[in-house]
Amino acid sequence: MADSSTNRSSATGTAPVLVASNRGPVSFSTADDGTLTLRRGGGGLVSGLSAIEDPNAVWVCAALNDSDRRAAAGAPHGRLDLAGHEVGGQAVRMLDIDPQTFSRAYNGVANSTLWFVHHLLYATPTAPAFDAGFRTEWAAYQAYNEAFAEALAAEAAPNAAVLVQDYHLSLVPALLREARPDLRIGHFSHTPWAPPEYYRLLPDDVARAVLTGILGADRACFLTHRWARAFAACCEDLLEATVDHDALTVTFDGRTTLPQPSAGGTPTRRTTLPQPSAGGTPTRRTTRLGVHALGADADFLRERAHRPDVDERLAALREAVGDRRTIVRVDRTELSKNIVRGLQAYRHLLRTRPEWHDRVVHIAFAYPSRTDLAEYRNYTAAVRDLAAAINDEFATPTWQPLILHVDDDFPRSLAAYRLADVALVNPIRDGMNLVAKEVPVVSDHGCALVLSREAGAHAELKDDALTVNPYDVIATADALHAGLTMSPEERADRTKRLTAAATALPPQQWFLDQLNAL
Numbered sequence: 477m478a479d480s481s482t483n484r485s486s487a488t489g490t491a492p493v494l495v496a497s498n499r500g501p502v503s504f505s506t507a508d509d510g511t512l513t514l515r516r517g518g519g520g521l522v523s524g525l526s527a528i529e530d531p532n533a534v535w536v537c538a539a540l541n542d543s544d545r546r547a548a549a550g551a552p553h554g555r556l557d558l559a560g561h562e563v564g565g566q567a568v569r570m571l572d573i574d575p576q577t578f579s580r581a582y583n584g585v586a587n588s589t590l591w592f593v594h595h596l597l598y599a600t601p602t603a604p605a606f607d608a609g610f611r612t613e614w615a616a617y618q619a620y621n622e623a624f625a626e627a628l629a630a631e632a633a634p635n636a637a638v639l640v641q642d643y644h645l646s647l648v649p650a651l652l653r654e655a656r657p658d659l660r661i662g663h664f665s666h667t668p669w670a671p672p673e674y675y676r677l678l679p680d681d682v683a684r685a686v687l688t689g690i691l692g693a694d695r696a697c698f699l700t701h702r703w704a705r706a707f708a709a710c711c712e713d714l715l716e717a718t719v720d721h722d723a724l725t726v727t728f729d730g731r732t733t734l735p736q737p738s739a740g741g742t743p744t745r746r747t748t749l750p751q752p753s754a755g756g757t758p759t760r761r762t763t764r765l766g767v768h769a770l771g772a773d774a775d776f777l778r779e780r781a782h783r784p785d786v787d788e789r790l791a792a793l794r795e796a797v798g799d800r801r802t803i804v805r806v807d808r809t810e811l812s813k814n815i816v817r818g819l820q821a822y823r824h825l826l827r828t829r830p831e832w833h834d835r836v837v838h839i840a841f842a843y844p845s846r847t848d849l850a851e852y853r854n855y856t857a858a859v860r861d862l863a864a865a866i867n868d869e870f871a872t873p874t875w876q877p878l879i880l881h882v883d884d885d886f887p888r889s890l891a892a893y894r895l896a897d898v899a900l901v902n903p904i905r906d907g908m909n910l911v912a913k914e915v916p917v918v919s920d921h922g923c924a925l926v927l928s929r930e931a932g933a934h935a936e937l938k939d940d941a942l943t944v945n946p947y948d949v950i951a952t953a954d955a956l957h958a959g960l961t962m963s964p965e966e967r968a969d970r971t972k973r974l975t976a977a978a979t980a981l982p983p984q985q986w987f988l989d990q991l992n993a994l
């Protein structure tokens with residue numbers, strides 16, 4: 477007899493609200509004695525979900541490591557037992573996806589391809605090259621998305637609301653709609669969206685599958701209007717979809733035309749392909765686009781930033797810095813965060829403005845991220861090398877100009893936020909960048925914010941930030957100087973306004989707004 481949880485056409489579960497994301501609200505590690513230890517995840521989505529009051533809500537996520545897999549395997553009916561842990565009221569279903577499939581989908585497609593496209597990270601003379609290896613990864617990405625769609629279809633009550641998160645799960649909305657047309661489906665992109673000229677780097681079928689996958693949602697949501705417009709432009713350009721720029725909708729009739737290569741490889745004719753939907757029959761659907769600018773969680777941050785573990789780290793940092801000014805940055809060690817150019821800007825400041833020698837310390841926290849990928853490991857090495865070179869060039873027996881830490885320590889990050897005179901947030905491109913919103917909220921005495929115009933947060937913070945072109949090292953050094961010399965009154969005034977803008981849409985409201993709009 478067929479297992480009803482995998483019967484995609486008739487299965488209905490009991491959850492009225494579901495969230496799906498690659499990384500879930502909890503993760504596990506294995507202690508020396510072999511027992512599993514649970515840790516609550518951070519981030520806006522975890523805070524946002526605390527707004528759900530329904531105890532039947534379900535969060536579907538992937539097992540990310542062997543400890544997660546052990547926990548998932550031992551979970552009754554696939555649901556983790558979270559009793560006694562402060563992780564919100566919802567049930568968590570962790571999918572035990574075969575490790576090779578998971579790695580190809582997460583590392584190969586999501587992080588090495590879609591992430592690179594949306595953040596414009598390729599050095600195009602040599603990359604990308606979509607070869608046979610990529611095709612294997614793409615097949616894994618499809619299987620991984622199917623596993624999520626099946627789990628959601630099995631868990632969802634009739635007419636349930638399903639909020640699918642991010643570029644890992646771009647195929648899920650269309651797959652889920654096919655299995656469960658009764659559901660209300662939202663998709664949220666936490667990344668930027670690439671402009672069409674860059675998005676077209678993807679193989680044509682992949683580019684279309686990602687767009688039509690997301691268009692399976694009733695609402696496709698973004699962190700800023702800029703990313704929503706870029707998505708709409710890709711739909712117009714690659715799918716010939718109809719975009720209503722005022723109502724912010726995309727209408728797609730399920731057909732797309734594309735050139736077919738002739739024997740000589742030159743496109744000669746155009747043919748009509750069906751959308752990957754019910755039985756291949758083209759259907760006309762309109763997807764609404766939404767913009768929800770996730771804000772900082774002020775209540776959580778203020779309370780957390782004044783606990784004893786943060787005070788302790790603040791005292792240690794104060795001792796290291798003395799009465800000097802501070803420039804603070806806190807990031808994942810992530811290619812898009814532009815840490816290397818940030819360090820180059822600091823070096824330029826010290827080289828061209830010797831008045832800052834012995835009067836400033838740059839505190840840079842770059843905690844590990846995606847270390848399975850060689851690009852990320854190499855980038856971490858480049859950050860370390862440049863940091864060491866700056867200290868070699870300028871340090872004196874009594875002054876260390878740069879303090880770099882590459883291990884994750886959340887209380888120490890909050891301590892640095894409190895201490896910051898200047899915050900440096902200079903990404904090449906960023907969906908939002910919550911650090912830019914968090915520092916003003918937590919800062920003890922007000923801080924100047926040097927902010928890349930390519931961060932989503934810039935749309936809301938630009939009036940009171942010092943805006944920089946992230947590629948312009950000299951202009952960034954000038955902005956650091958402007959931040960360091962800003963009067964305390966101006967800094968405090970700007971910080972007040974930055975805080976108001978940064979907290980305009982707290983995570984819980986951000987989440988409820990999306991739910992209510994579905």
Ligand code: F6P
Nearest residue numbers: 499519587642666667845846907
């Ligand atoms: O920005 C997209 C995003 O998925 C964020 O939601 C998250 O902070 C970040 O990437 C982390 O990625 P990973 O799960 O690969 O560490």
